[in-house]
């Protein structure tokens with residue numbers, strides 16, 4: 518007879534749970550309690566698979582939302598923002614490979630940079646790490662004249678609004694997950710998943 522789930526005691530425990538010292542639980546209880554009542558280790562294969570699936574789903578949603586944004590901007594005569602938005606979202610993805618952030622924090626970081634580029638606005642608060650990273654990526658390009666500061670600012674505001682709009686729902690990282698689904702972190706960011714020569718087993 519198969520072992521029953523250590524949580525519900527009803528269904529078959531088909532998953533070995535590292536948070537419960539290797540006890541077996543069912544997939545329903547795994548999904549329900551993951552990172553809530555269970556202290557899942559970051560390398561749990563079920564946790565990693567769930568995050569990967571969620572990112573893929575969010576990436577599909579983000580692609581749809583992005584296509585709507587693109588056609589809206591073209592119709593509104595703001596097609597010149599599009600290449601800037603592409604550069605911005607790639608820069609954001611690179612930042613998010615290093616720094617964890619929620620959608621609210623992403624929008625705030627964009628808003629911070631847009632203000633920083635403004636000749637008149639004064640900033641009361643210091644930036645978040647992501648805001649600082651964006652600032653360091655874009656300010657030199659604007660100051661040296663490689664990018665048009667006015668257009669970068671408008672693109673940052675547009676993207677911040679898009680993130681706020683897209684983020685509606687119960688996932689506070691809907692945009693972040695979608696972006697990481699479209700621009701996955703390079704393999705070196707995931708120690709343990711890929712063994713390189715010379716790395717410890």
Ligand SMILES: [Zn+2]
Nearest residue numbers: 522525543546
């Ligand atoms: Zn169960």
